[in-house]
């Protein structure tokens with residue numbers, strides 16, 4: 001099914017689907033939210049900051065433990081990147097945070113209140129888990145349908161279209177939107193209730209570099225200038241490095257690291273791989289090898305030096321009088337650290353808590 005079958009009544013609180021059914025971009029509602037109330041876009045005074053607290057969250061699907069005793073906090077006024085390789089349990093965690101999946105153990109709360117117990121969820125949390133729209137409906141009408149169902153003024157549709165830069169395309173069929181435009185429309189839907197919290201699952205998927213740059217600035221604006229709590233998942237650290245203030249890294253359902261990008265950087269010691277090109281590549285490789293570096297000659301005068309900075313390599317080449325034609329950092333130390341933390345944890349979740357298999361991957 002490519003679009004919300006029963007219109008926004010598929011949203012949590014009023015959803016009729018199976019508990020495991022995937023949801024869409026939503027500023028979700030419950031029947032008792034249906035009385036229309038005004039929203040004051042751009043004003044942060046009416047919006048109290050909300051902290052997300054995840055405590056001991058655990059979920060298995062049969063023999064697969066998708067999320068394993070996960071604890072972390074997401075602070076207001078900042079963008080928190082929720083990082084992990086494919087299958088690390090990110091989506092399952094976000095679904096539990098949003099009350100779409102029942103945890104086996106643990107809690108996820110918004111200032112101490114679980115999602116299903118929120119008095120006005122549409123005002124508190126906006127989420128994008130999957131982007132799906134009625135293809136024949138215009139972006140503006142899609143938003144108006146959600147407004148009506150959520151008891152929001154339909155004028156909100158135009159306000160959020162403007163926020164995400166879709167005003168001119170608002171009258172066009174959503175079915176004809178590019179992937180980037182669909183992502184923007186999903187984000188607009190999540191913003192309808194002017195929520196204090198945004199939970200976004202891989203919102204940069206499929207965006208071109210311009211779209212990614214826009215999204216980066218927009219998320220930072222929502223958090224830094226408007227004081228919202230932004231939790232955004234990704235499997236790419238490079239994407240998050242420039243967007244997030246803090247990161248929560250998971251692997252095989254477990255927490256592997258939580259902290260600010262700056263803390264992570266200091267732990268990464270700044271040393272990644274360096275690529276150097278020289279007409280004297282063999283001599284340079286020998287010099288660097290004798291200095292204790294791990295060196296891989298790549299042919300064509302190229303040498304890759306592991307756990308080094310361009311300054312390390314440049315200084316040694318200079319001292320030995322070796323001519324260089326190229327010198328660049330191939331990966332950041334942070335990226336290396338991320339790969340180390342999550343290596344071997346791609347694709348699959350942790351097995352059941354059998355002590356003999358703890359830590360293994362499927």
Ligand SMILES: Nc1ncnc2c1ncn2[C@@H]1O[C@H](COP(=O)(O)OP(=O)(O)OP(=O)(O)O)[C@@H](O)[C@H]1O
Nearest residue numbers: 020061066085086087088089090091092235348349
């Ligand atoms: N409804 C389900 N039934 C069975 N297994 C599931 C279900 N949902 C998730 N899983 C499994 O749980 C694990 C974690 O999946 P999840 O989608 O949460 O990971 P993810 O980090 O979001 O991955 P990706 O980056 O690929 O989206 C995977 O092994 C997945 O196959």
